[in-house]
Amino acid sequence: MTTLSAKDKEVVKAFWAKVSGKGEQIGTDAVARMLTVYPQTKTYFSHWKDQSPSSPSVRKHGITVMAGVGDAVTKIDDLKGGLLSLSELHAFTLRVDPANFKILSHNIMVVMAIMFPKDFTPEVHVAMDKFLAALSLALAEKYR
């Protein structure tokens, strides 16, 4: 399910080049949507005073997440190796159930469709879906 073909990588890099300028906006909206549409995800953020979509905590976290995605694009040839320390963070400190990676990935793609309707074609969608799935798997690598 997770081997990215040369074409997948090309498509992901090209699309990312187009959209990375709006990375912060994408991340903020994706995290905000996740908290709204999947309220169970709020359980990971009980330490935030303000969990509303417009809160500074949501924006900051969206930026952090998208920076991670952008970093993963540069490490697309070896996601497991490249994301090792992030995986350790998620496994031992954050302990986010990996099911939530799928949820956030879905919301990232919804935002991409909203912000780049003409560019988020089915071919870009499938490559991005595969990439985010591979990213999620690499992130879960150190869990057990």
Next chain:
Amino acid sequence: MVEWTDFERATIQDIFSKMDYEVVGPAALSRCLVVYPWTQRYFGNFGNLYNAAAIMGNPNVAKHGTIILHGLDRGVKNMDNMKEIYAELSVLHSEKLHVDPDNFKLLSDCLTIVVAAQLGKAFTGEVQAAFQKFMAVVVSSLGRQYH
């Protein structure tokens, strides 16, 4: 019985009343066949599905996409008894078409993406939540009669 807020009811009616089923249906189904190629297993007699361009231009896919949207319309018009409204279609998908119900969720996700692209900023988090709740009930109702 599913409980719908006024906002959810209004949102679903609004989205579907403004939707061109003949555009959104084909777009959602063809996207599903591209993004999740194993779903093509149910469309062996649809002709050329060899690549994304072929799928997007395939008239059988387009026709079927529209049929699916009209099927969703039934749920839109009967939000308070979707289980009953979809019972017959559920039996059809199980006993005649033999569709793995996991596929309903895949198509639903693609439809969400297509609707998001169409509505743009109007597809807020709250609207998305209402839409996904509606689709989840459709998906659940369609899988209900499987045994």
